[in-house]
Amino acid sequence: MPYRLAISAVLVLFSTLALAQRPVPAISYTRDVQPIFTEKCVACHACNDAACQLNLGSAEGAARGATKLPVYNGERSQAQMPTRLFYDAFGKAAWQDKGFTSVLDTQSSQAGLMARMLELGHSAPLQPNAKLPEEIVLGLNRENMCPQPGEFAAYASTHPKEGMPLAVTGLSDSQYQTLQGWLASGAPLDQQALAPTAEEAGQIIQWESLLNAPGARESLVARWLYEHLFLAHVYFKGGEPGHFFQWVRSRTPPGQPIDLIATRRPNDDPGTRVYYRLWPVQGVIVHKTHITYPLSAAKLARIKTLFYSGNWQVTALPGYGPARRENPFQTFEAIPAAARYQFMLDNAEYFVRTFIRGPVCRGQIATDVIRDNFWALFQAPEHDLYITDPNYRGHATPLLAMPGQNDDVGSVLSLWHAYRDKRNEYEALRRGAYADAPAPSWSSLWAGNDNALLSIFRHFDSASVTKGLIGEVPQTLWLFDFPLLERTYYQLAVNFDVFGNVSHQAQTRLYFDLIRNGAEQNFLRLMPANSRDAYLDDWYQNSGKVKMWLDYESIDNDKASALKLDARDPKRDFAQQLLARYGELNANPDPINRCENAYCSRPNIDPALQHAEQALSRLVSRPAAGLKVIDQLPEATMLRIETRDGTRGVYSLLRNRAHSNVAFLLGESMRYQPGLDTLTLYPGVLSSYPNFMFNIPAEQVPAFVEQMENARDRYRFEQIVERWGVRRSHPQFWQYFHDLSRYIQETDPVEEGVLDMNRYGNL
Incomplete structure (x- = not known):
């Protein structure tokens, strides 16, 4: 061997030995572990409704561990101690004092609970894009086992297919090895x-x-x-x-x-x-x-x-104290009411989101006192008597107190009746005062910025708020004045205690029913006087008439409106004039659901997406009696439309369930009117909780629409799911699921966040 080659060989040998002896870089929580949690775990393990309160969005949450005690419980007789991450305790020991158990620590020489849950999930992969076994219960009806470390063996034997991540395409081999290596090394946490x-x-x-x-x-x-x-x-x-x-x-x-x-x-x-x-x-x-x-x-x-x-x-x-909580109008009466109301109007979308999308609106009982879709408008401050008339304000303020401060279970009915009667006394005062005021006109509506027009969609057990008037003209509209907006915010956001007992939660939600009724009554003043009773009868059919007699103050059906509306359908004419008058404030024009001149797509977008929107518009604003596939669809379906050049559009396909009335907290299924259900389609992600997703090449959208129109039974719908559906077991599930968040990041970056998949269905 030539001398130079021999030297080179020796150098290579020494370099190889040195590399072999160099320590392998330690697994970093921040660099290596949290990204895996964010991709595969946070969609189910975040915030109050994290399964077993195991929050994997941060090192603090991972260290805190899990507990069997759920946050959401509408039946507990005693309020429970709050367990808000980064708020009610700090550090592992403090959380263990509150009943949390580590999922990271080894137990009696056995791997920790997380390691074993991951092993169980990795050992039983799902059949690609197949429907999940029926024994795996999903959604809010799932009773989380939350086994302690010593209970894992029993859990694994009775739930062999329910390791982690639960009922979804799991970790890649490299992700699994990274997490198990990190756990085996003691699960060090280095997050800053x-x-x-x-x-x-x-x-x-x-x-x-x-x-x-x-x-x-x-x-x-x-x-x-x-x-x-x-x-x-x-x-x-x-x-x-x-x-x-x-x-x-x-x-x-x-x-x-x-x-x-x-x-x-x-x-x-x-x-x-x-x-x-x-x-x-x-x-x-x-x-x-x-x-x-x-x-x-x-x-x-x-x-x-x-x-x-x-x-x-x-x-x-x-x-x-309780008296200050129940009536913020008295607590803050020194601050000019005009300033308070205007501050809320400036960012009205934020305030409506806090009580529509906030903690009270998690679960069917919390949301079934609102309709599946409606529009919200706001009374102009200069036409709000609470702002402009000090004498009226003085009489009204004591009547604006809200329940929920006394959570005695035995006093629920008496407390409810007392606050209901006080609210109805206020409504009578308001009706009389406005009867003497000038008739409402277009100037009665606030039009200060693009927060003036909002759309609310309920998705059975959650809800969302979006700027602009989206969808077909809804059955009901809400009109907020300052007393109504402030009460709604305080009742459902400030004063609501998600850890409270059944009495507190029942009082809060019963009063929400009165709030809805008040917003509807406010809107009815804009309609011709002789049309109001008919609208109210339509909104409160069957058992709703009993509720009107028991709990609601009667409406003003005498004082005329100054609006000039078509007597044949004044509400629709109002909506059309509203869109024409305030078109520049309509942050989200909607040609898909409200076609004009047969053009049912947005201008100035990719032609392939225009053609897709035109085809998809055939599915919207049609009652279920003529589109039977609605019966098979969940509340919030996402459509991902791929074009040939690699771009894609994302759409929300929302099911709007029709009800005879929404005046009660329980028995919702008895008030369904399924033949009147409709669909709304709109670009973007209009729910934090996608229920399902279809991935469709743009050129196949007409075929997708045709099959949807012909899917009159479950078998035909399952053929659609087989061809275009992204089931939880789809090999690319996480890529498609997180692409929804990427779409938000691209179109409205400040709103981007990881979506929740607890409600993703098993279609």
Whole structure:
């Protein structure tokens, strides 16, 4: 061997030996583990409804572990202690004191619970894109076992196909090896808390200075603002993408580390001096709780103008307690009502999202007092008597108290009757006052910005809110004035305790029924007087008439409206005039569901998607009696349309269930009118909880539509699912599922978050 080659061989040998002896880099939680959790676990394990409260969106959640105690329980007689991650306890030991058990630690020389659950899931892969075995229960009806480490063997023997990830295409081999290697090494956690950028820190100083300014007037405004923004994922104009912040109450002033005051509600007594602080939202952002709110220099100036430009004064700061919670109109009566209402109108979509998409609207009982689709409008402040007439405001304020502060189970009915009667006294006062006011006209509607027109869709046990008027003209419309908007927000967001007992939850949801009725009555004042009874009869059919007699104040069917509407169908004419008058505010025009001149697609998009939308429009705004496939569809189906050039469009296909009335919390199935169900199709993701997905090449959309039109039974529908459906067992399930989030990121990046798949069906 030549001398140079011999030297080279020796060098290669030594290099190989050195590499072999070099330690393998340790598995990093942040770099290696959290991305796997985010891709394969967070869709089921996040927030209050995480299975077994195991939240895998952060290192803190993974360390906390799991518990058998569910958050959502509408039957408990006693309120339970809150278990909000990053809020009610910190660190593994503190959570174990609250009944949580580690899923990471080894137990008696056996692997930890997570390792064994992953092994069980990896050992029983699903048949690709096949329907799941019927014994695997999914959705909100699933009773999570949440086995303790010592109970795993029994769980595995009785549920051999229910390892993790549950009932879905599982981990890849490399992901499985990474997680098992990490768990075997002791599951070290190295996640660093998110920190603001220098630019964000500067804006935080400005906002914290505003909300912590000295003075009684400043303190009262700060408290009101905090109670209205505590649910917000705040972001700054010019801030880092993906950085969000949350308002909290702290014992420490700005400039010092936050010492969190963790109360059950945001308006509970803090027990000490309060400083309002902004801290970063930690962990993976998930769509279902991602209710965004922008902060900017313009917003700061707007708040100063609204709340500090006048010379109003505060003589004494209100205290805390049940009386202050039940009537925020009295608590904050010193703040000009016009300022409070205008602040809410400026970002009305945010406020409606907090109570439609927030914690109260999780579960059928919470949502079955609203219809499956309706539009929301807002009364102009200058036409709201609560804003303009101090005498009326003085009489109305004591009647605006809300139930839910006393959770005595034995007093539910008496408490309910007392608050119902007070509300009806207010409605009678309102009816009389508005009968003496000028007749409502188009100027009675607020049209300040694109928050003025909202669409709400209920998806059986969840709901969503979107700017713009989407879908066919709905059966009902809501008209919010300030007393109604503020009460709805306080009742369903501020005062609602997701950890409360059955009495608190029943009172809250019964009052929500009155809120819906009040919003409907407000809208009816816009209709011709002689049409109102007929509309009310249509909205409250059968048992609904009993509810009208028992619980609702009668409507004004005498005072005329100033609107000039077609007497043959005044509601539809109102909708058409509304769209024509406020078209520039309609953030989401909808040619698919409301075709004009036979053009049923959006302009200025890929021609292949235009053709697809034109074909898909044949499915919408048709009752189920003529489109039987509706009977087979879940509430929120996603369509992913792929074009030949590699682009794709994403659409929500929403089932709108018809009801004889929505006046009761229970017995919903007895009030269905399935022959009147319809579909709404709209571009984008209009639900945090997709129920199913179809992936369709654009050129096959006409065939898909034709088969949908002919699918009059389950067998024909299953043929559609077999051809285009993305079942939980589909090899590319996660790619398609997370592409929904990517689509949100591309079209409205601030709203992007991981979607929830707990409701993804087994079609």
